[in-house]
Every structure is written in C-alpha cells, then in structure tokens.
Amino acid sequence: MSAGRPVPPNSNEYLWVAGVVRSVEKLSGTASRWNGELYEETRSNAGGSAMDDGGMTVNVDRVLKPVAQAYTAGRPLTEDELVNARDAVLTVVHEAKHLSNTLGDDSAPGATPVYSPDTLALEEGLTETWAHENVDDVIQDIGMDRAQPGLLSTESIDSYPAYTAASDELIRGAAAVSGLPQSQVREGLEQADRTDRWAAVADMVIDERLGDVMPAEHREVVRTQLVQAMRPHLADVAAAQGSELQSDVAKSIAGHQSAGRAVIALSTSTTGIENHYRDWHRDQAINQAAPDPEVDHLRKFLGGQTPPDASFRASGGDGAVPDNVRQLNSRRGHGQSLE
Amino acid sequence: MNDEPVDYETFQAEMRRLLSDLKGATPDVVQAEGERLRNLAEQVQDERGRERARFRAGQLPRLLAGPAKASSEQFQQAQVLFARAINGDGPAGTRIPQLERTIEQIGALADEAPVREAGAIRRLNSPLVRLIDHLQS
Numbered sequence: 001m002s003a004g005r006p007v008p009p010n011s012n013e014y015l016w017v018a019g020v021v022r023s024v025e026k027l028s029g030t031a032s033r034w035n036g037e038l039y040e041e042t043r044s045n046a047g048g049s050a051m052d053d054g055g056m057t058v059n060v061d062r063v064l065k066p067v068a069q070a071y072t073a074g075r076p077l078t079e080d081e082l083v084n085a086r087d088a089v090l091t092v093v094h095e096a097k098h099l100s101n102t103l104g105d106d107s108a109p110g111a112t113p114v115y116s117p118d119t120l121a122l123e124e125g126l127t128e129t130w131a132h133e134n135v136d137d138v139i140q141d142i143g144m145d146r147a148q149p150g151l152l153s154t155e156s157i158d159s160y161p162a163y164t165a166a167s168d169e170l171i172r173g174a175a176a177v178s179g180l181p182q183s184q185v186r187e188g189l190e191q192a193d194r195t196d197r198w199a200a201v202a203d204m205v206i207d208e209r210l211g212d213v214m215p216a217e218h219r220e221v222v223r224t225q226l227v228q229a230m231r232p233h234l235a236d237v238a239a240a241q242g243s244e245l246q247s248d249v250a251k252s253i254a255g256h257q258s259a260g261r262a263v264i265a266l267s268t269s270t271t272g273i274e275n276h277y278r279d280w281h282r283d284q285a286i287n288q289a290a291p292d293p294e295v296d297h298l299r300k301f302l303g304g305q306t307p308p309d310a311s312f313r314a315s316g317g318d319g320a321v322p323d324n325v326r327q328l329n330s331r332r333g334h335g336q337s338l339e
Numbered sequence: 340m341n342d343e344p345v346d347y348e349t350f351q352a353e354m355r356r357l358l359s360d361l362k363g364a365t366p367d368v369v370q371a372e373g374e375r376l377r378n379l380a381e382q383v384q385d386e387r388g389r390e391r392a393r394f395r396a397g398q399l400p401r402l403l404a405g406p407a408k409a410s411s412e413q414f415q416q417a418q419v420l421f422a423r424a425i426n427g428d429g430p431a432g433t434r435i436p437q438l439e440r441t442i443e444q445i446g447a448l449a450d451e452a453p454v455r456e457a458g459a460i461r462r463l464n465s466p467l468v469r470l471i472d473h474l475q476s
Contacts, residue, residue, distance in 0.1 A: 084454070155455065157459035
C-alpha cells in the first residue's frame with residue numbers, strides 16, 4: 001500500500017492540500033471526488049497519488065516540506081528551492097485533477113479499461129495539460145504567490161510529452177471531424193468517465209455528423225465501430241514512448257502522429273457511415289417518389305426493401321466501407337440488422 | 340468590446356476557452372485574441388482579480404506553446420521504463436514486483452537528473468503507484 005500515516009486534518013499541511021483541491025475544483029468547474037482522506041506516501045520515490053477510492057497520498061519530503069518552506073523561509077527561495085516548491089504544487093494539482101472525474105464502468109458499450117495503455121495515455125495527457133495551464137492560477141488562488149512571487153516565473157517540465165501531444169491532436173482532429181470547437185471537445189473529454197473517453201469522442205461525432213441520418217437504435221454499434229477505429233493508434237503512443245531510440249522531442253512528434261492516424265481513422269469511418277445512411281435515405285426517397293409496379297415486383301422478388309445497416313467493415317485498418325453486400329432482413333421501417 | 344465590468348470567473352472562462360480553441364492557430368490570430376484578452380483583463384473589477392487576469396492574459400502565447408520539454412538522459416531513460424511498465428502484462432503477482440522495481444529505478448534517475456527535471460521524472464511514478472493499488476484490489 002502507498003498510503004501510510006494519515007495527515008492530521010487540523011494540520012497546516014492538510015489544510016494546504018485541501019485548499020489546492022478546492023481551487024482545482026473551482027477552476028475546473030467540476031466537483032472533486034476527494035473523500036477528505038490524506039495519507040503520507042510510503043514510497044520515497046513517489047511524490048503522491050490520487051487513489052481510485054478517492055483518497056490521496058503526498059510525500060512528506062518531496063511535497064509537504066518544500067511547500068512549508070515556501071511559507072516559512074522568511075526570504076525569497078533560491079532557484080532550486082523554487083523549482084522544488086513548484087514541482088510540489090504541480091504534483092498536488094495534477095493528482096487533484098485526477099479526482100475531478102470518475103473511473104466509470106468498463107463493461108458499458110464502447111467503454112475501455114481504465115488501466116489500458118491508450119486510456120491511461122488520454123487521462124495523463126489531459127491531466128498534465130490542465131495542470132500546466134492552471135498551476136499558476138492555483139498558486140494565485142491560494143495566495144501562495146504572496147509568500148513566494150518567484151513561483152510564478154519558475155518553469156515546469158512536461159512529464160508526458162507524447163501523451164500531451166497525442167491528446168491535443170486527438171482533440172483538434174475530433175473538433176474538425178465533428179465541427180465542434182476544440183474547447184467543447186476538451187471539456188467533453190475532461191468531464192467524461194475515464195472508461196468513456198473514447199466513447200465520448202464517438203458520441204460527439206455521432207451527434208454532430210450522424211444524428212440526423214442514423215437510427216437512434218444503431219448508436220451503440222456505430223459508437224463501438226468508431227472507438228475501435230481510433231484506439232489502436234493511440235496505443236501506438238505508449239509503445240513509441242517505450243522506444244530507447246527516440247529523443248523526447250521525437251516522442252512528442254510520435255504522439256502527435258499517432259493521434260493524427262486515430263483522427264484519420266475517425267474521419268474515414270465517419271464519412272463511410274454517413275454515406276451509407278445517406279445512400280439508404282436517398283434510395284428510400286426515390287422509391288417513394290416514383291412507385292413503379294415493375295420495380296415493386298422486382299423488389300418483392302429480391303426479398304424486400306433493403307434497410308440501412310449499422311455494420312461496416314474496416315478498409316485497410318483505417319477506413320470503413322458500408323457493408324451493402326450482405327443479405328439483410330427487413331423487420332422494421334429502419335433496418336435492425338445489427339451485429 | 341464593451342467596457343462593462345467583469346469578474347475574474349468570466350475572464351477565467353474566456354481564458355480556458357482560448358487555451359483550447361487557439362491550439363494550432365496562426366501567430367496573427369493568437370496576437371489578436373491575446374490583445375482582446377488583455378482588454379478583458381483590464382475590465383476585471385476587483386484589484387486582485389485584475390492583477391491575476393493581467394498576468395494570465397500575458398501568459399497566453401507561452402501556455403499555447405505548451406510546457407517546457409526535458410532534455411536530460413535521465414528523463415529519456417525514465418520515459419522508457421515508464422512506458423514498458425504501463426505496457427506490461429501478465430498476472431498481478433508478476434507485474435507488481437516489476438512495477439515496484441521500476442518505481443525505484445525512476446526515483447534513482449530523478450535523484451541523478453538536473454534539479455529542473457527531477458520533479459517531472461518523479462511524477463511518472465504516480466500512475467505506477469495507482470496501477471499497483473489497482474492490481475492489489
């Protein structure tokens with residue numbers, strides 16, 4: 001277990017961490033699932049961790065002491081001390097941000113396991129970006145800059161260059177495919193349960209691109225198809241991260257490129273699905289506008305009206321083509337040949 | 340742009356929106372939006388909020404460029420160890436000791452690294468700690 005002794009709730013250290021959690025809650029606009037439990041981190045090499053049950057651990061030497069020094073030194077901190085204090089704040093901000101979403105149910109349609117490499121890459125990428133963009137705002141919000149103004153001009157390093165690049169590119173691409181602003185896509189992803197991040201991307205695209213042509217009852221199948229088109233590419237990010245041959249800048253570029261391939265797969269699949277439904281609607285309209293006894297007879301002979309199908313076959317791994325070849329059964333007005 | 344007073348929360352919401360929507364935007368667009376954001380900052384009513392908003396508006400180009408990247412050998416090695424640990428598979432009984440060893444190795448690399456990169460290296464251990472807790476549950 002990483003959780004050691006509880007940090008006393010009336011201590012300055014506890015109150016400081018609680019202040020950071022409240023600030024993250026306020027600035028993110030999302031309620032925290034922190035359960036108020038704060039423990040000393042038992043591993044000397046870990047700064048701290050947001051636990052799945054809503055508790056949190058913090059390292060006394062790596063986090064709480066540098067923070068205390070920022071308030072009690074009575075002098076401007078040295079450059080190295082500022083780096084350590086800011087790293088301590090960034091650690092708690094990052095972990096507190098993990099507590100702003102729930103883990104979710106990985107057995108739901110389109111859901112992915114919380115600790116699968118691609119789901120973890122998305123979670124860490126989104127969280128790291130948020131932490132770096134907002135750490136100064138948190139420092140100002142809790143008034144820590146008054147004790148040490150130098151904290152605001154101290155630089156922090158990206159822990160996950162491949163993941164932040166990948167999540168940024170995925171958001172940019174999903175915004176382009178769906179027509180939504182990037183801010184709306186990012187907010188949707190940040191607020192989704194961790195197991196539902198991929199499904200959230202798919203749902204945004206379905207709502208914006210397919211909502212008016214796709215029967216509502218096809219959503220689960222189409223969502224799963226879009227998720228399956230994207231996921232393998234982001235799993236590549238984690239693999240690239242493990243390569244000894246790449247520099248950190250190259251890993252960042254690899255993360256960007258992998259997410260780019262996921263976006264291409266999303267775009268190609270969406271267009272294929274959209275065309276499939278639009279073709280079906282067009283055929284329907286033509287048939288209804290010009291009833292022809294001969295055509296009607298021929299349709300009966302061929303086995304009835306062909307409904308749209310929610311099933312597609314991937315083309316070369318990146319695309320999807322309508323599966324119009326398979327013999328379909330007509331059961332209702334809109335096709336129900338789901339697989 | 341009107342000159343109606345705004346509160347810090349309004350400014351902050353606009354800043355958040357721009358931080359997402361301007362990713363990948365041209366320098367001209369970033370400059371124009373930055374100017375608009377600075378004007379909005381001046382309209383924040385209370386002094387502390389205005390001070391914060393001015394500071395944040397000035398940060399926009401730097402934040403859009405993303406956080407600084409590491410350059411040390413230790414950081415690179417830590418990334419490799421982290422990725423292999425995350426991508427590992429097998430039963431919990433095998434993975435947990437491997438993850439514990441990786442946490443130790445990443446910690447040692449953080450101790451050897453330049454001070455400015457040590458924290459970024461050590462933060463890689465947080466998901467590994469969570470993963471161990473998950474495998475133990």
